[in-house]
Amino acid sequence: MYVADYDVMKLVDEIQKENGTISEVYFVACGGSLIDLYSSHYFVNRESASMVSDWIPSKEFVLTPPKRLGKGSLVFICSHGGNTKETVEAADVAIEAGAFVVSYTHDDTSKCASDRYHAIVYKWEPETPQQEKPMCITYGILNELIHRQEPAYTLYEGMKDGILKCDGIIRKAMKTYQNKAWNFAEHYYQAPFLYIMSSGAAYAQAYGFAICSLQEMQWMDCCYLNTAEYFHGPFEVTDEEHLYILMMSVGKTREIDLRAKAFLEKYAKKYEIIDAADCGLETIDENCVDYFNAALFYEMSVLYRTAIQNKTGHPLDMRRYMGVVEY
């Protein structure tokens, strides 16, 4: 179905009718699509008493599926183009095990849009609001499912509010950060290497900034770090020559980011702070706000990579291997 026809209540009705009580949720995809699902994985394990979650690259899921994969499992699959081979294989592994499969794709003619799954075809235009993109659709489904499975669940209204509210907040933040992103690119577009950090539910946005926005789209070398791990090894390379981007979350893991910031202020010289606290996220319920940093940081990575592209002249869509050669 298209997002326009998508109805969270109806989909959760179907989940419950077809599969009964859900005990495990699996998030399965590759690269950018996998990254988009990380904060939902984090959400399930931190907020649900009835379900647990795992976040698994498609080919790993195909070759070594979870032992518990079965009728009690809800599997979210995502492939933007919709024909990523490993992801389609993974969806079929899940279907054959009896799981309820929700598949996201941008292309309604692709394999992931098949009736074999519960397919949701999303739009991905500059004007598409966050609540119509996979991350927030997933929050919507999980929020409704947890609400129905767990009488003690308290985040129901807060999550709903955040899902609706985050788009406006993020659009405003993009304007606030535009000039800062241009300045970063002006100084560092030729940087031979950099580290990118974020924490908690937003950790995968450091990963995505690195592997999608820079390695894939700019052929720029970089490394991603979970800020919680920075002080347990990686910080030893820090000095005045090393370049960092630190994406600071609002919410429960903010103190991890603050500690990294204090260290960079003392021992580094080249670092860019992207701070969700400058972006108006604090109007979202404080018990839910952790989960909305990820959507903000994704859009920030788009802002920064576009600014970098404008300096490097390396088109974001240029590929030398992906979709070009056999592999």
Place this chain on the structure above:
Amino acid sequence: MYVADYDVMKLVDEIQKENGTISEVYFVACGGSLIDLYSSHYFVNRESASMVSDWIPSKEFVLTPPKRLGKGSLVFICSHGGNTKETVEAADVAIEAGAFVVSYTHDDTSKCASDRYHAIVYKWEPETPQQEKPMCITYGILNELIHRQEPAYTLYEGMKDGILKCDGIIRKAMKTYQNKAWNFAEHYYQAPFLYIMSSGAAYAQAYGFAICSLQEMQWMDCCYLNTAEYFHGPFEVTDEEHLYILMMSVGKTREIDLRAKAFLEKYAKKYEIIDAADCGLETIDENCVDYFNAALFYEMSVLYRTAIQNKTGHPLDMRRYMGVVEY
């Protein structure tokens, strides 16, 4: 208790007596100690029908503990020095929630060796056999626990055999690879940057090679990748100038590694293959062998970092921040 006094049967008796049926296992630590627990996390989710697992940096666990943490939870904590602040905090969060906490440390005077937890003090000498180190001790505990909780579990004898057998295999492999490691260091000790990849249950060994062996111990910049993700972004940087280390596993995820190898052979020029298939791991039960790549690759990272140290003259134990300044 010391490893010498450690008895897997007795410990699992205690787990069952104090906490009954275990439904979740959490692996919680920082940096190198967290890395050591990853393959056990993978093992639980792929092989256990009665338990699920998560793998969480200590400070994340403290600030955003899993909703289900409680009496049904078994928590493995590891801190080599035994006083890592976040890890001790995490152990206490777990204890207060009613979980059964097994804490590993190398120092019997440290906080992690406290009677408050079920502490296991391990040796970490060149002659210490794998079965007395945390990774294999954890396999032993989980293997026994799954065997008792799940009548259909089939890996019991195979895992026991692998735990006993892997030390001899790994020691022999170190000799086979010594000259190769020296040659790698001779060519690349001044490399400004490299990528390190591994797959499946051994993925965290690429992470560890990067953040511990090179970033922490050699102040060398590098990035780690899950081989399953290489073709979904990161491979776009590959060319004849980029340097890679690919650790190829034996077992179910080997085909992921083989695909990456074929790509490197075609498009790269500088790459080091560390192949578990050259190392005799195939004498371990094929249904269990996936879980023994990690111990092999850890020792390989020690071999390679030592070879690099000998060329750079940068002592592996030199730190500028860790244990030196306040942070």
